[in-house]
Amino acid sequence: MRFLITFSYDGTNYKGYQKQPNERTVQSEIESKLTKLNSGKKVILNASGRTDAHVHALGQTAHFDLEKNMDPKKLKHSLNKLLPNDIYIISIKEVSSEFHARFCVKAKEYIYKINMGEYNPFERNYIYQYNAPLDVCEMERALQYLEGTHNFKSFTKVDEEKETYERTIIKASINTDSKNLNQLTLSFLGTGFLRYMVRNMVGTLIEIGEGKYKAEDIISILESMDRTKAGKTAPPEGLYLKNVFYE
Amino acid sequence: MRFLITFSYDGTNYKGYQKQPNERTVQSEIESKLTKLNSGKKVILNASGRTDAHVHALGQTAHFDLEKNMDPKKLKHSLNKLLPNDIYIISIKEVSSEFHARFCVKAKEYIYKINMGEYNPFERNYIYQYNAPLDVCEMERALQYLEGTHNFKSFTKVDEEKETYERTIIKASINTDSKNLNQLTLSFLGTGFLRYMVRNMVGTLIEIGEGKYKAEDIISILESMDRTKAGKTAPPEGLYLKNVFYE
Numbered sequence: 001m002r003f004l005i006t007f008s009y010d011g012t013n014y015k016g017y018q019k020q021p022n023e024r025t026v027q028s029e030i031e032s033k034l035t036k037l038n039s040g041k042k043v044i045l046n047a048s049g050r051t052d053a054h055v056h057a058l059g060q061t062a063h064f065d066l067e068k069n070m071d072p073k074k075l076k077h078s079l080n081k082l083l084p085n086d087i088y089i090i091s092i093k094e095v096s097s098e099f100h101a102r103f104c105v106k107a108k109e110y111i112y113k114i115n116m117g118e119y120n121p122f123e124r125n126y127i128y129q130y131n132a133p134l135d136v137c138e139m140e141r142a143l144q145y146l147e148g149t150h151n152f153k154s155f156t157k158v159d160e161e162k163e164t165y166e167r168t169i170i171k172a173s174i175n176t177d178s179k180n181l182n183q184l185t186l187s188f189l190g191t192g193f194l195r196y197m198v199r200n201m202v203g204t205l206i207e208i209g210e211g212k213y214k215a216e217d218i219i220s221i222l223e224s225m226d227r228t229k230a231g232k233t234a235p236p237e238g239l240y241l242k243n244v245f246y247e
Numbered sequence: 248m249r250f251l252i253t254f255s256y257d258g259t260n261y262k263g264y265q266k267q268p269n270e271r272t273v274q275s276e277i278e279s280k281l282t283k284l285n286s287g288k289k290v291i292l293n294a295s296g297r298t299d300a301h302v303h304a305l306g307q308t309a310h311f312d313l314e315k316n317m318d319p320k321k322l323k324h325s326l327n328k329l330l331p332n333d334i335y336i337i338s339i340k341e342v343s344s345e346f347h348a349r350f351c352v353k354a355k356e357y358i359y360k361i362n363m364g365e366y367n368p369f370e371r372n373y374i375y376q377y378n379a380p381l382d383v384c385e386m387e388r389a390l391q392y393l394e395g396t397h398n399f400k401s402f403t404k405v406d407e408e409k410e411t412y413e414r415t416i417i418k419a420s421i422n423t424d425s426k427n428l429n430q431l432t433l434s435f436l437g438t439g440f441l442r443y444m445v446r447n448m449v450g451t452l453i454e455i456g457e458g459k460y461k462a463e464d465i466i467s468i469l470e471s472m473d474r475t476k477a478g479k480t481a482p483p484e485g486l487y488l489k490n491v492f493y494e
Contacts, residue, residue, distance in 0.1 A: 008367075009368060010368045010371075086371065088366050120255075121255055121332060122373065124332045
């Protein structure tokens with residue numbers, strides 16, 4: 001029996017999604033509780049992908065297999081009771097044995113939140129406290145150059161070895177909160193993302209908002225395939241994996 | 248020189264506002280940093296009142312005295328640099344030596360946030376996760392019986408000894424968030440509040456929302472002057488001291 005699990009987590013107190021020895025990770029928390037509910041027989045989570053330390057998820061997905069049949073609703077309830085209060089299981093449903101939470105991904109959506117207004121202690125782990133104005137118009141204008149299929153080597157981790165750095169951004173947008181004009185939300189819908197890619201795009205967009213680059217500079221940054229040409233890596237606390245889309 | 252300081256804090260990691268031996272408190276954090284900026288000469292904070300463990304503040308106020316003159320803007324900046332990131336100084340201004348942050352209070356506003364929808368891990372320290380529907384109409388109807396001048400002994404801490412339990416609630420209201428109908432904000436504007444008074448009123452309002460009491464039962468609960476007649480104490484994480492009003 002294969003199950004698809006959708007869950008949210010506050011990444012503040014985690015060293016990221018992926019299991020690592022002697023570190024608190026989201027994967028190890030959920031796997032250990034699932035294993036407990038599976039009478040001690042080890043359960044492995046296969047996620048849509050990892051998220052880095054302190055990055056959040058509103059709708060991360062993973063699949064896992066159980067030998068015996070279990071009611072998904074009861075399993076969700078039992079799992080939420082065992083899990084720490086910074087992880088929440090949104091849903092569990094049975095899927096076919098061919099489904100794979102990573103290989104079957106059609107698109108993913110990430111959002112990144114920035115506070116251009118005064119420092120807010122309640123947001124410190126959830127919204128990047130930039131605390132200064134940005135040229136949002138110019139940032140918005142830059143998004144069109146990120147959309148589409150490009151080689152994103154300039155926007156990934158320096159030593160990241162990949163077969164291909166080509167990815168497609170289906171839609172990139174920027175919005176201000178209706179109640180708080182100083183709060184920006186950048187949104188990226190894409191077929192896939194390289195390591196640090198969203199945070200490096202956001203860091204570059206912030207430098208465009210500061211006037212260090214022009215919107216059109218995105219073209220030459222992409223063409224350079226050189227990480228040093230793009231902006232800084234934006235901090236993790238503003239980043240959320242919002243949705244993972246399947247067929 | 249007397250100064251009025253307005254500040255916000257995320258109460259999650261504090262044992263409350265008021266100084267206590269060997270405990271992390273908001274008062275001791277700010278006093279120690281102010282003392283440092285005052286060349287080591289002890290500075291005492293006199294707040295508008297205390298807040299309990301894990302309760303938040305959006306606009307707490309206090310006054311303090313310095314022998315030498317200091318620029319309030321520079322002092323704000325230096326203090327924010329030294330303070331931990333869960334406390335933020337909003338403003339500092341010079342006031343007359345007759346001003347007193349507690350005795351001169353004209354009114355205070357508290358808000359209390361409740362999530363009636365599904366559990367949200369990002370809200371766990373900031374909004375009470377009630378996670379079930381409530382009869383908001385009946386709760387709203389109950390507010391009219393809390394408004395006005397009453398003896399609030401039924402709504403304070405059992406062993407609280409006070410000269411008078413009479414307090415005036417100028418306005419009590421309930422609102423749902425425009426983006427999230429499951430998120431309630433209860434608001435209480437009053438001339439003063441007894442210990443646990445807001446959390447005990449909210450706990451009682453929740454039991455009214457559950458149908459355990461009727462709105463009119465507030466009248467007899469107030470008249471009884473008996474804490475056991477009111478509802479449970481609502482948890483601290485939903486409570487915010489929003490504003491302190493002076494002349």
